[in-house]
Amino acid sequence: MSNWSEVVALEEIPQLGSRVVKTDTMNIAVFRTASDEIFAMKDECPHKKGPLSQGIVHGTSVTCPLHNWRIDLTSGEALGPDEGCTNVFPVKVENGMVFIDLKVVQTA
Amino acid sequence: MKDKLVLVGNGMAGMRALEELFKHNTTDDKGSDQYDVTVIGAEPHPNYNRIMLSPVLAGEQIIDDIILNSREWYEENNIELITGDAAVEISRVKKSVITESGKEFPYDRLLIATGSNPFIIPIPGADKEGVLGFRDIHDVDVMVQAAKDHKKAVVIGGGLLGLEAANGLMKQGMDVTVVHLLDSLMERQLDKPASSLLKSSLEERGMTFLMETSTAEILGDKRVTSVKFADGSEIDADLVVMAVGIRPNLELAKKAGIHCERGIVVNDTMQTFDPVIYSVGECVQHRNECYGLVAPLFEQAKVAANHLAHVGSTRYIGSMTSTKLKVTGIDLFSAGEFNEQEGDEVLQIQDVASGVYKKLVLKDNVIKGAVMFGDTMDGTWYFSLMRDATNIADFRKTILFGQHDLGDAGHGESTMVMSLPDDAEICGCNGVTKGDIVQAISKNGIFTLDEVRAHTKASSSCGSCTGLVESILASTVGEGYDATPSKKAVCKCTDHCHDDVINAIKEHELKTMPAVREFLEWKTPDGCAACRPALNYYLMAHWPEDYKDDLQSRFINERAHGNIQKDGTYSVVPRMFGGLVKPDELRAIADVCDKFDVPEMKVTGGQRIDMFGIKKEDLPAMWKDLSDAGFVSGHAYGKAMRTVKTCAGKTWCRFGTQNSTGLGVKLEELTWGSYMQHKYKLAVSGCPRNCAEATIKDFGVVCVDSGYELHIGGNGGIKVRVTDLLCKVETEEEVIEYCAAFTQKYREEAHYLERTAPWVERVGLTYIKDCIVDDEKERLALAERFKISQKISQVDPWKARAEGQDAHEFTQLKIAG
Numbered sequence: 001m002s003n004w005s006e007v008v009a010l011e012e013i014p015q016l017g018s019r020v021v022k023t024d025t026m027n028i029a030v031f032r033t034a035s036d037e038i039f040a041m042k043d044e045c046p047h048k049k050g051p052l053s054q055g056i057v058h059g060t061s062v063t064c065p066l067h068n069w070r071i072d073l074t075s076g077e078a079l080g081p082d083e084g085c086t087n088v089f090p091v092k093v094e095n096g097m098v099f100i101d102l103k104v105v106q107t108a
Numbered sequence: 109m110k111d112k113l114v115l116v117g118n119g120m121a122g123m124r125a126l127e128e129l130f131k132h133n134t135t136d137d138k139g140s141d142q143y144d145v146t147v148i149g150a151e152p153h154p155n156y157n158r159i160m161l162s163p164v165l166a167g168e169q170i171i172d173d174i175i176l177n178s179r180e181w182y183e184e185n186n187i188e189l190i191t192g193d194a195a196v197e198i199s200r201v202k203k204s205v206i207t208e209s210g211k212e213f214p215y216d217r218l219l220i221a222t223g224s225n226p227f228i229i230p231i232p233g234a235d236k237e238g239v240l241g242f243r244d245i246h247d248v249d250v251m252v253q254a255a256k257d258h259k260k261a262v263v264i265g266g267g268l269l270g271l272e273a274a275n276g277l278m279k280q281g282m283d284v285t286v287v288h289l290l291d292s293l294m295e296r297q298l299d300k301p302a303s304s305l306l307k308s309s310l311e312e313r314g315m316t317f318l319m320e321t322s323t324a325e326i327l328g329d330k331r332v333t334s335v336k337f338a339d340g341s342e343i344d345a346d347l348v349v350m351a352v353g354i355r356p357n358l359e360l361a362k363k364a365g366i367h368c369e370r371g372i373v374v375n376d377t378m379q380t381f382d383p384v385i386y387s388v389g390e391c392v393q394h395r396n397e398c399y400g401l402v403a404p405l406f407e408q409a410k411v412a413a414n415h416l417a418h419v420g421s422t423r424y425i426g427s428m429t430s431t432k433l434k435v436t437g438i439d440l441f442s443a444g445e446f447n448e449q450e451g452d453e454v455l456q457i458q459d460v461a462s463g464v465y466k467k468l469v470l471k472d473n474v475i476k477g478a479v480m481f482g483d484t485m486d487g488t489w490y491f492s493l494m495r496d497a498t499n500i501a502d503f504r505k506t507i508l509f510g511q512h513d514l515g516d517a518g519h520g521e522s523t524m525v526m527s528l529p530d531d532a533e534i535c536g537c538n539g540v541t542k543g544d545i546v547q548a549i550s551k552n553g554i555f556t557l558d559e560v561r562a563h564t565k566a567s568s569s570c571g572s573c574t575g576l577v578e579s580i581l582a583s584t585v586g587e588g589y590d591a592t593p594s595k596k597a598v599c600k601c602t603d604h605c606h607d608d609v610i611n612a613i614k615e616h617e618l619k620t621m622p623a624v625r626e627f628l629e630w631k632t633p634d635g636c637a638a639c640r641p642a643l644n645y646y647l648m649a650h651w652p653e654d655y656k657d658d659l660q661s662r663f664i665n666e667r668a669h670g671n672i673q674k675d676g677t678y679s680v681v682p683r684m685f686g687g688l689v690k691p692d693e694l695r696a697i698a699d700v701c702d703k704f705d706v707p708e709m710k711v712t713g714g715q716r717i718d719m720f721g722i723k724k725e726d727l728p729a730m731w732k733d734l735s736d737a738g739f740v741s742g743h744a745y746g747k748a749m750r751t752v753k754t755c756a757g758k759t760w761c762r763f764g765t766q767n768s769t770g771l772g773v774k775l776e777e778l779t780w781g782s783y784m785q786h787k788y789k790l791a792v793s794g795c796p797r798n799c800a801e802a803t804i805k806d807f808g809v810v811c812v813d814s815g816y817e818l819h820i821g822g823n824g825g826i827k828v829r830v831t832d833l834l835c836k837v838e839t840e841e842e843v844i845e846y847c848a849a850f851t852q853k854y855r856e857e858a859h860y861l862e863r864t865a866p867w868v869e870r871v872g873l874t875y876i877k878d879c880i881v882d883d884e885k886e887r888l889a890l891a892e893r894f895k896i897s898q899k900i901s902q903v904d905p906w907k908a909r910a911e912g913q914d915a916h917e918f919t920q921l922k923i924a925g
């Protein structure tokens with residue numbers, strides 16, 4: 001059973017940018033691409049836990065602000081020769097609002 | 109259905125083109141997402157690093173070390189690999205390739221990369237057993253075997269390849285005689301003095317030379333037993349290696365009716381006269397040149413790949429090359445036109461006792477060529493000065509002593525890189541050691557700085573270790589090292605260099621990021637973390653009144669207006685003009701620290717106060733309090749004007765000649781808020797005792813009795829560089845005018861992330877003086893443009909955010925669960 005929880009209006013996330021959502025257990029970074037796709041993942045770089053939400057978004061990836069690892073927004077995996085993965089969470093957009101599946105967050 | 113791409117020639121250039129092609133994939137597919145690829149190779153091996161056959165022959169490496177693409181790699185990338193089966197025919201009518209064993213492979217696009225063949229001198233006996241060239245693994249196997257059973261080797265040809273072969277055979281235990289037609293070795297790369305130094309040091313190692321000797325015949329029954337020369341003399345030989353040159357391997361192409369001259373003729377997009385057939389590598393003739401070194405071939409490969417992938421229309425316009433001899437223990441470097449022509453000038457040092465020789469050929473103070481022997485540490489530096497056509501007038505007198513003599517303490521290190529132990533840390537930011545880098549280079553078959561960065565992270569953060577990494581690369585892979593493309597691309601999204609981008613923005617009045625990317629045919633829709641901040645800056649610097657700063661193209665520090673610390677908190681540094689401060693202001697800072705529980709405060713080197721450990725959500729409220737007390741942002745987080753450091757000066761100090769604090773405040777009022785390519789610092793010292801350290805700043809003023817000395821291009825930090833004296837002026841008004849002009853010159857012309865120190869070294873002090881000191885009109889125009897830009901950028905970002913701008917940047921969302 002999913003547990004969709006409304007977090008923010010799409011319009012309030014800058015294009016090629018992100019917002020941080022705080023839950024009881026972690027910070028989640030919610031990204032918006034140039035073509036308005038939305039992705040959510042744990043706000044923690046697989047390298048040394050850098051805040052991915054603060055990175056530069058391009059295509060469907062984000063570059064970590066601390067040491068420039070590139071993380072794929074669709075899979076949470078590090079791109080290029082780096083290896084590592086961060087949790088990604090299901091999201092959906094309905095009537096201009098962004099929802100995250102908390103069920104998955106709680107079991108992560 | 110994908111198109112079929114067939115590559116004939118499983119060698120360095122062709123395979124490089126495939127790797128470049130795969131980089132253009134828009135999907136996650138392995139291999140190419142546009143083509144089904146077949147590779148046909150005559151050799152029974154997967155692609156290997158041919159350059160490294162020399163160290164293999166010398167017993168310093170083994171074949172396994174030099175494989176570039178393993179058979180698994182071909183499989184993973186869905187390449188159909190045919191080895192040990194040469195292509196013998198191309199049918200352009202049927203569009204297919206036929207191999208020796210009779211197999212047929214249809215193509216939609218064909219890439220010919222058949223390399224070249226060693227030239228075997230057509231003399232009687234050249235076909236005897238024991239006579240061979242030096243080109244592939246097979247040749248090396250034969251030589252190593254011969255060394256086990258035989259003693260005497262003759263190498264014909266005293267060029268790069270011949271000497272590497274001779275050295276290897278000597279290491280394998282053979283007596284080696286090198287026969288050379290001319291009177292000096294490596295005459296294509298060395299002038300006479302360097303050549304004779306090389307000869308004596310090889311002789312010391314036991315090599316024998318027969319100079320000005322022409323080979324007439326090879327004698328023996330089935331196997332060679334001796335070599336006879338034109339003058340009738342004869343020497344014993346069990347093995348003869350011919351290294352007198354290479355011939356582009358164009359039989360296959362020629363037979364198919366493709367236009368060939370010395371090589372297979374291609375245009376600037378590496379297409380032959382049949383536009384579906386491309387060709388790269390040593391088999392190619394481009395603009396009348398054939399190349400025999402990998403760096404230019406790799407550039408060709410990139411251009412061909414772009415064209416095959418239908419991205420961009422980059423063109424190959426030829427390459428400048430440099431050479432190094434891969435004989436362990438002999439340091440030799442050569443580049444460009446090293447034999448002077450009429451009108452050229454020569455700088456030279458020769459120290460016979462220590463075996464060092466250096467020569468630079470100059471024309472109008474630009475390096476045209478270089479030859480070095482014994483001490484080649486500065487080879488890469490000279491080569492880049494040559495490539496950038498830097499005017500070296502300002503350091504002509506010391507240039508031969510190397511870069512570390514340029515008042516630049518840091519560079520000295522890079523020259524010692526060869527002697528560093530493996531555990532020496534090269535990249536301090538990412539904790540990468542020399543051993544890590546060397547291992548990554550040999551394990552992954554790396555040739556470029558970008559690849560080293562990708563695999564090790566070395567030099568991928570602040571970048572100040574780049575020089576060291578480049579030296580390691582050069583010393584590890586020899587001349588395969590690709591640090592020297594004719595220009596350096598901004599990032600992987602484009603093949604254009606920074607100057608191309610700057611010029612396009614200016615000349616074609618491009619005023620938005622999409623316009624720049626479209627005009628220059630960017631390969632990615634919205635760039636990457638490297639190019640977006642650069643483009644954003646260039647647009648802002650050139651069109652201050654039209655361009656709207658793009659927040660999402662700024663690094664987090666400049667977006668959040670604070671320095672992100674490693675725990676994700678921020679630091680806050682208010683501006684204190686000229687380092688002056690009042691009791692009320694100090695009190696306000698103390699109050700702010702109490703209110704927001706600031707865990708630590710520190711007085712910075714830039715004469716102001718740093719407050720650490722601030723949570724991002726607290727920033728706007730804290731800024732509001734600071735703003736109410738009259739503070740503005742100190743931009744301590746940005747690629748921007750940081751501080752103006754001052755000394756006590758005339759008001760208080762008994763040595764003071766001018767009001768250095770007052771002038772410092774004026775300069776800070778002039779320049780604060782300005783964004784730059786990198787951080788930018790100023791200082792004003794009240795007398796030549798220079799207490800404010802003005803001579804290691806980007807723009808420094810040293811007051812003297814009669815006026816003000818203006819200094820530029822200094823740098824503290826990892827690589828210390830002392831400033832150059834720009835000029836002396838008499839009034840404060842002039843100081844301000846020159847400062848505005850110089851600052852704007854830098855803002856408009858340097859590359860993003862290039863500080864003033866390397867910029868001044870790159871373009872030359874003379875160039876800057878010509879424009880700022882000698883050309884009043886230009887100086888005033890620059891100063892005027894700086895003022896216009898300042899009108900727009902002198903807005904306090906803190907106050908704006910305290911009043912609600914970009915609130916989303918600072919507010920966290922919360923949900924339960």
Ligand SMILES: Cc1cc2nc3c(=O)[nH]c(=O)nc-3n(C[C@H](O)[C@H](O)[C@H](O)COP(=O)(O)OP(=O)(O)OC[C@H]3O[C@@H](n4cnc5c(N)ncnc54)[C@H](O)[C@@H]3O)c2cc1C
Pocket residue numbers: 116117118119120121122148149150151158159160161162193194195196221222223224242243244269272357360388389390391399400401402403405432434586587588
């Ligand atoms: C010993 C040695 C040392 C060198 N040192 C340096 C150096 O220090 N620095 C430097 O820059 N360069 C050096 N070079 C030169 C460098 O190796 C070449 O420039 C480079 O390998 C050329 O690449 P290529 O792809 O054009 O040809 P190759 O790498 O030779 O590849 C061509 C391939 O095509 C195959 N082939 C040919 N005809 C056919 C056919 N009909 N069907 C199928 N396959 C075919 C060949 O077997 C070969 O495998 C050195 C070369 C040698 C031999």
Ligand code: SF4
Pocket residue numbers: 534535536537538566567568569570571572573574
């Ligand atoms: S150069 Fe940077 S990336 Fe390398 S060590 Fe230094 S501080 Fe770092």
Ligand code: SF4
Pocket residue numbers: 755756757758761762763764765768793794795796797798799800
């Ligand atoms: S630089 Fe000169 S004027 Fe300034 S404090 Fe030092 S001694 Fe005094």
Ligand code: FES
Pocket residue numbers: 045046047048049050064065066067068069
């Ligand atoms: S923490 Fe993200 S790259 Fe190091």
